[in-house]
Amino acid sequence: MKERLVQLKEEALQQLQDVSNPQTLNDLRVKYLGKKGALTEVLRGMGSLSAEERPQVGEVANQVRTAIESIIASKQAAFVAEETNRRLQAETIDVTLPGKALATGAIHPLHKVAEEIEDIFIGLGYSIAEGPEVETDFYNFEALNLPKNHPARDMQDSFYITDEILMRTQTSPVQIRTMQASNGETPIRVICPGKVYRRDDDDATHSFQFHQIEGLVIGKNIRMSDLKGTLLQFAQQMFGADTKIRLRPSFFPFTEPSAEVDVSCAQCHGSGCRMCKHTGWIEILGCGMVHPRVLEMGGYDAKQVSGFAFGMGIERIALLKYGIDDIRHFYTNDLRFLKQFAKM
Template sequence: MKEKLTSLLSTALEKIKGVQRIEELEQYKVKFLGKKGELTGILRGMGSLAPEERPIIGQIANEVKEQIQRAIEEKTAILEEKLIEDKLQRETIDISLPGLKREVGALHPLTIVRREIEQIFMSMGYEIVEGPEIETDYYNFEALNLPPNHPARDMQDTFYITDNILLRTHTSPVQARTMEKRADAIPLKIISPGRVFRKDDDATHSPMFHQVEGLVIDKNITLGDLKGTLLLFAKEMFGEKQKVRLRPSYFPFTEPSAEVDISCFLCEGKGCSLCSQTGWIEILGAGMVHPNVLRAGGYNPDEVQGFAFGMGVERITMLKYGISDIRELFNGDLRVVKQFARG
């Protein structure tokens, strides 16, 4: 048995020495030292040895095993180092090649405009309040004077999840939640920016878009306060020469309600293709908060009044930067964003 162990050691060392790949080395490790390997096979004959021979053969077997393991470890280190050297040779950098230009990042135009809108209203003392995008029917509709079966619900083209859960169609639910939470606190001046969802998809509509809605509640609030606020916003966003006009309209949550136009900033009101030769551009909807909405929020409409407004960030962005198709804002084309890179 001693001769078998000596022969096994000699054979194993010779084979390991000639190995060129780590995979092949693993195969020899299993062949010589595995549970069904040659060393184990030899040691199965220990039972036939005389008792006094077993310790001697056992010690020799351990030495053989240790030498084979050590040879495998040394060979593994050599092969791994060779792999690294070969990889470095293959991946050598040619420093004579021109370097890659580092791209300059940029904010998305929607982000730029949303932040600008927020900054304008914060400078007027407004607080930013946010709310959930998945809403209940109550906050999205009923608390805003849109009870079940109200015909104006058809204007929203809603994505319903269940009969009572939906993707919000505007950020007005944030206003309803804030009024309810603050329960009769005045003055209340908030804007609520965020994503909203409707079943629209064409050159000027997207199933997901962004709104910024505003709400003011206090004593002695009038339609003149609303117009003055929006005039200041228009001048800050589009330039000092802007004028504002309010056209009668209908929204269930305001009364009276109005569509808000600004004088065309491209032609200065003279008439051009941007304003369809009218001299005016529609930018948002607004009105005085409906008494039913005030009551639902815990306010007494006999004691306080309020105004509200809502604008689409995409529309403001498209007007401000001359983008004709809303889908350009969502198609992932980095060329759109790169136009806003600085430096």
């Protein structure tokens, strides 16, 4: 049996030495080392050997197996290295070619403007308050001095879900909720950002859904001059240090007196141009002193405290800040439009 093992080793090594491809190498491995291979067949005859012969034959068999496995491993490594070199030659990369830039995301211009507005008012000591977008008629209208059948309700064509539930038409309900939650404590300084909904024309300057930020200050001896100073500070930080503002008398049911606020045109600096319709001024928001009835609905004594409120559309501010002529650009997800703001 020893002679057969030695013969088997010489035969296998001779055939393995001449192998030229991985498939032939694997076939020879199975032929000599497989479960039905030549070495296994020889070892099956060990049962007929004496107890003294078995260790000697077993040692020779291990030497044969080790020799065959060694040359197979050497050949496999050579074939792997050869295949790797071949693939490297076939897949050579031209490092002089320009690379492909990865597309990166950016903050949407409306969110960018909203964050900028929030940062300005946070720097002035305000905090952020939020509330539900699906609101009750009480908080959206009645608590804001707009009782049932009030003619001013016609100013806001609303999305009603039931007779008493609707999509909020403004973020003003958050002001009432904030006042009620404060239990009459002062001061209050909050801004209320969020989406609002109105049945409106879908054109260059209107949308059925848009974004607002409203502000509310409640305390003792709050005056109209405090409101004007606050809005001047905001306008100068948002549009530039040389920005001027003016207040024009207006009407809002929840403030008295009320005013519309204009800023000097950033394009022409007040001299008149197409953007400001040659007036030198552009309207940006509405404001006023909180109506005594609204204070009372919020749980305050209107004889002891006063306050002011203001509200602006974020889209309106963004249109002016970036010189955009159509509000619909913000909602179409056109990457050609959005990419312009990636590096701002």
